[in-house]
Amino acid sequence: MKLDDFTSTFPRLPGAMPVWHGSVSAEDLRALCEQVLHGGGKLVALWGSDETQANAHYALHVALVAAPGMLVLSLPIDHEKPAFPDLSDLFPAANRMQRSVTDMLGLHPVGASDQRKWLRHAAWPGKLYPLRKAFDSAGSFPLEEDGYAFVPVTGNGVHEIAVGPVHAGTIEPGHFRFSVVGERVLRLEERLGYKHKGIEKRFEDMTLQQGAKLAGRISGDSTVAYAWAYAQAVESVTGCTPPRRALWLRALLLELERMHNHLGDLGYLGNDAALVFGFAQFWILKEDLLRMNGEVFGHRYLMDRIIPGGVACDLDEAGLARITATLNHIEHEIAILKDIYDEHAGVQDRFLTTGRVMPELAARLGLTGMAGRASGQAWDARAQFPCVPYDQLDVRMATHRNGDVAARVIVRFEEIAESMRLIRLMLERMPVGDDLIAPLADAQEGVLGIGWVEGWRGEILVALHTGKNNSIQRLHAHDPSWQNWPVLEHAIMDNIVPDFPLINKSFNLSYSGVDL
Amino acid sequence: MHQIIKQILRTGIKTEAPPQPDDALRHEMQQINAQILHHVGRALAIRHVDAGSCNACELEIHCLNNAYYNIEGLGIHFVASPRHADMLLVTGPVSRHMEIALKRTYDATPDPKLVVALGDCGCDGGIFGESYASRGRIANVIPVDVAVPGCPPAPIAILQGILTAVSSRKVV
Incomplete structure (x- = not known):
């Protein structure tokens, strides 16, 4: 074909x-x-x-x-x-x-070369499959040995550093196995799945309405993107078109989510390069933004604001003024901080050439989203497949070709600037109207609905297969971290162990989003 | 360098007043014993354990370190090993794949120790509940002193939960 x-x-x-x-x-x-x-x-x-x-x-x-x-x-x-x-x-x-x-x-x-298990560790036996309909989701099995076959690396002077699942910081759990010679990393092997909590099976007990809340908790840092993707999927199977104002508000929320994540990561990237000043400054700005979110929209991370059919929040004149003032302040501060990062020799020395993924490798491995754009992978659904309101905003995609930590930092700075530009345009042109939610018709049984949203990390996909009476027969939520985690194994190669936190943070991938 | 100093001076001190302990959050007070009294007045070392959260609770824990809440200014710091910790700050639900790691972290934390469970999921399993893959609330796996609800709980609520657990050491 x-x-x-x-x-x-x-x-x-x-x-x-x-x-x-x-x-x-x-x-x-x-x-x-x-x-x-x-x-x-x-x-x-x-x-x-x-x-x-x-x-x-x-x-x-x-x-x-x-x-x-x-x-x-x-x-x-x-x-x-x-x-x-x-x-x-x-x-x-x-x-x-x-x-x-x-x-x-x-x-x-x-014929696959790698047929080891992945999400299953020890919580259920290998001959049982949780997403088969016959599987009892309430069943509990005695914990087994995980017995995962890591790839051994041998040679003169090679030793292993095993880290996690409980990490030495406020990080999600996962296991990293570094094979190193001295400080230099020969190979990293990741073992994820520790946070597997049966999200996909849980969806199958829910109605289309109930699923929205769970979708917003697949990866908390991307709650807006998941909620929007879920809403798109539901709207597809119910033939619903949300009111225009609701769609514009959704995009506003998505850009605010992109901003707070990039601000936080820029702070940590300074911190991991020993510039604690950067953490202090960027996290003041992040907190300013989160407080504004809370005051204007009722939730610091904007959870449950996007619902199937529309949105559960609105924006009044006072809110609009509050957002404008906050953005003006953040824009002013970021200009100063960007100069400081750019001109700080110590920081640039740590950022440049560190954790490099060249465009050819990025293309071969499928590196996606923000990290992909820093390695020449020019994909951004907001720009290439724009839905309302992006189709009227002409999104400028940020790309870079160096593929190192420095490139991912630059892309983040540029994406914050672009988000601020988009938000200002949205505030200016926001359609007026009292309708914020459109009623949902009954969904047909046995159809597929797709939601596809460019979250801050990359594209979020929600695939919804409907069952009887507006139930969920099967729901798969896909995080861009699926693509990017394996690339991180390549990014660290030939770098030194102490640069791993910096490289890892420059990607900042979700564990919960892929462990499901 | 002068740019950094200028920015620091311009930013000023952002730190706000901390919240008061909340008796309503406290449960199982009988667990508190005289031994804990020993440790009152010393800086509190916390080990965070994510036992299966959606990562939103982690975002708010990070915020505790920002200048507004300035948790280190209150004599509370996060440590890299449970062996250095007085308190475990646990988010969840506890996935079955994290059950053993959480128990081992608890066992590795020296007595007397406090456990604060964080978030709706940590309190009662939240939207994930109990299943083949989830043990639900933290207290189903390790003893919990204080549970802080919220999805996610705001930094002030987390701080209040921590202070509630700590101040319970003064009781008896």
């Missing part, structure tokens, strides 16, 4: 984003993936579902981005032969996603 045929043969899903969906054969799946890859496209997400109750098969779903937009390919899988073709040779980022499909659904990638 040809890529062009796909968008003309298969229907475009209703909703805000350009998404096409169709069922394909295993051969067509591979062929389309190859065409997307060779056309410069990328893999966004890969997940499985149990459809044995409705039509006696499982399914694998693959979301790809190509020039026209997103293609979601569904491959039906015979329940007696639960296997699918390996895609990790085309898209290395598929590796952990495929292993998670095996852990959660018992579907196997045929």
Whole structure:
């Protein structure tokens, strides 16, 4: 099958984003993936579902981005032969996603070079699959030995440093195994999955309305992006178009989320380069922004403000003035701080050439989002596939080609500036109206809705398969950290151990978002 | 350098007055024993453990270190090892994959120790509840002295929870 045929043969899903969906054969799946890859496209997400109750098969779903937009390919899988073709040779980022499909659904990638478990540690036996419908979500199994097979690194003078899951700071839990010679890192192997708390199974007990709150808690630092993506998915399956003012408010909230995350990380990046001043200053600005969020919208991190159908907050004149004043203050301070970072020899010495991911490697591994843009991967859904209101704001994408910590710092500075520009435009042009929420019709059973939002870290995808009576048959939420965690293993190579915190923070990936 | 000093002077002191302890947050007061009295007046060392949160509680813990709350100015600091800690500040729900790590961290913390559970999930499992993958609230896995609700709890509420646990050391 040809890529062009796909968008003309298969229907475009209703909703805000350009998404096409169709069922394909295993051969067509591979062929389309190859065409997307060779056309410069990328893999966004890969997940499985149990459809044995409705039509006696499982399914694998693959979301790809190509020039026209997103293609979601569904491959039906015979329940007696639960296997699918390996895609990790085309898209290395598929590796952990495929292993998670095996852990959660018992579907196997045929021919994959790495078939170790991933999300499953010790909480349930290997022959049971939590996302199969027959699995009892309330069941509790005795903890087993994890027995994960790390890749051993040997040689003269090589030793291992094992870190985590409980880290020496206020960080999410994960395990890092460094193989080092002296201070130099030869190899890093990550082991995640410690925070797996059964989010996807939990969704299956919920209605479309109830799921919104859980979606906002998949990764707290991206609550706005997830809530918006979830709302888009629900609006797609219910044929709902939110009021324009609600859509503009959503974008305003998303940019505020981008700003507070970038501000916080810029502070920590200074801190990790021994400029504690940077932490002190940026975290004052971050707190100023969070307090403003709380006062204007009722929640410091803007949780539960975006709901299916619209928004649960509004903006009055006083709020508008408060936002304007806060932005003016932050803009003024950032100009000073950026000069200080730029001219601080010690900081620049730590930032430059550290944790470098060259554009070629970034493209090969599928590095995405903010970190991708710092390595020449020019993708930003706000600019390329703009929904309302971005289609009227002409988003300027920040990109850089050096791929080091310094480049990720520059991209963050530029994205803060762009977010402030966008917010000011939104405040100026915000459509007026009392309607903030549109009613949701009943969703059809057995349909797919996709939500796709450019969060601060990268693209967030929510794939919603509906069940009976507005229930959730299956929900997969995808964080860009899936793509970027494996690249971090490459970014640290040949760097020294003490630079790991700095490199790690420059990516600042989510654990909760990928452990699910 | 003069730019940095200028900015520091211009910024001034942002630190605000800390909150008072809240008796309502305290439970299981009988656990408090005379031994703890020993430690009153000394700087408090806290080890944070994320046992499975969505990471929003962590964002607010980070904020405690900002200039407005200035937690170190109150004699409270975060330490890198449970062996250096007087208190564990735990967010959750406790995922089953973190259950052993949390228990080991608790065991590695020298007695007498305090545990503050953070957030709605830490208090009662929150929206994640109990399942094949989640043990729910922190108290299902280790003993908890003070539980601070909120999603996430604001920095002031966290600070209040910490102070409530600490001040309970003065009782008896």
